[in-house]
Amino acid sequence: MPRRFSQLRKALFAAIIIGSPTAGPAFAGAAAGGATEFTQILNNGELVSLVGQSTTQINNQIQQISQLAQQIQNQLRIYENMLQNTAQLPSHVWGQVENDLKQLQNVVNQGQGMAFSMGNIDDVLMQRFQNAQFKTNLPNGASFASTYQTWSTTNR
Incomplete structure (x- = not known):
């Protein structure tokens, strides 16, 4: 040019x-x-x-x-x-998927319940044994209660 x-x-x-x-x-x-x-x-x-x-x-x-x-x-x-x-998928395929999703929902609900319970247990132990030094290998000095809460929130 x-x-x-x-x-x-x-x-x-x-x-x-x-x-x-x-x-x-x-x-x-x-x-x-x-x-x-x-x-x-x-x-x-x-x-x-x-x-x-x-x-x-x-x-x-x-x-x-x-x-x-x-x-x-x-x-x-x-x-x-x-x-x-x-x-165009047949109805029996949807029935299987629906059943699998319900099972997955039950597992997630149980996991959230366990995380809530474990967080409560950790809080109770900390209140009862305030002077005790609990050993944890959690990163950044996190508590089990906060870790369980994060895990539960992530799964939800």
């Missing part, structure tokens, strides 16, 4: 020099910083080139957005197919 731009610059420069009645550069004045007319024309050509580059970038972004929209549409179709396939 820089090569094409430099050729454009050369062509504009040659056209201005050849087409100029004085065969020399005319000054634009103090408002333009003392720049010559052909410099201003080249600057305008450069601005046109930058607009072209911006247009290319915008087109690329539009293409990326359309591709992203296509991907989202494809994912929605995949989910739609999954729902259709799940709806």
Whole structure:
């Protein structure tokens, strides 16, 4: 791209020099910083080139957005197919899943009950034997009660 731009610059420069009645550069004045007319024309050509580059970038972004929209549409179709396939499963499969989930719920409820009870037991032991040094290998000096509570909360 820089090569094409430099050729454009050369062509504009040659056209201005050849087409100029004085065969020399005319000054634009103090408002333009003392720049010559052909410099201003080249600057305008450069601005046109930058607009072209911006247009290319915008087109690329539009293409990326359309591709992203296509991907989202494809994912929605995949989910739609999954729902259709799940709806067609026989009822005996759902019965097994429901039974397994109920068993899992019972196990989790029992674990939470045990964690609550163990936390209470730890608190009672600490209150009764305040001067006793209980050995624990828990990290960061945590108590069993707080560890059981964290475990229960995590499982819930």
